[in-house]
Amino acid sequence: MPWPFCVLNLLKRSQEMNTIRNFYASEIEEFKVVLRTVYRIIYEYQEDRTQKNENKMREAIQTTIPYLMLFKEHIPVYKQKYIELLENQYQLKPYDLIICFDRAIYELHARVKTEKFHELPWSKELRDLLNERQEISNSGFTGSKVAVAFITSGTGAYLGIVEGPACVVLDRDDLLKLKQGDILVTPMTDPDFISVAHLLSGLITDRGGLLCHAAILARELNLPCIVGCRDATQQIKDGEWIQMDSRTGIVMRLMS
Incomplete structure (x- = not known):
């Protein structure tokens, strides 16, 4: 007896998901290191806004572009603009660059949270990486009350x-x-x-x-x-x- 279409479709999606996870395995491992490093460097710039630290931040953000381009097609077209702006980041002032970069990463996270995993390339490792950003890191005031x-x-x-x-x-x-x-x-x-x-x-x-x-x-x-x-x-x-x-x-x- 042939399998119902819905079962065949489910199996196909499962196979596609496994293939995608395998395909992105090395990229995800690399992206973990890159993303953690970039957010640390953004923090360093925000603590000491020198030209040297700004240049360092821009260089760090630039290293994320190949990974963001890899995932870009899986984000709605109207939200891809954040990644596209980052491709020409030297036109952006530091404030705009930081906001744009964080929004681009947010869009990845937002797509992860939809849990439509059969439509997305996210592996468990990448979901964990994006969720990691939500975790905790390791004069007196005189008022009327x-x-x-x-x-x-x-x-x-x-x-x-x-x-x-x-x-x-x-x-x-x-x-x-x-x-x-x-x-x-x-x-x-x-x-x-x-x-x-x-x-x-x-x-x-x-x-x-x-x-x-x-x-x-x-x-x-x-x-x-x-x-x-x-x-x-x-x-x-x-x-x-x-x-x-x-x-x-x-x-x-x-x-x-």
């Missing part, structure tokens, strides 16, 4: 001490409730964060390390930021006044 209780802590990504009302954002629709001066508390940022960044006095995330999307953008926007708190969105109440000290990575509850 008093810190009364420890809430949570994480890693300071951009230094600053601020206080203000917390706005807990769990999905895209929650961004609409942000007001000027709010401290955004969210599991992790995505590119939509750029559209509301001008409203924020601070940023706190559950996930991420010094090289994550939130940390990189916070440093470019001079926005006090603490990442990798693990439970910030659970422990901080929407609307309550908090103080964040990104020098120590500590978030405190405030009262009048």
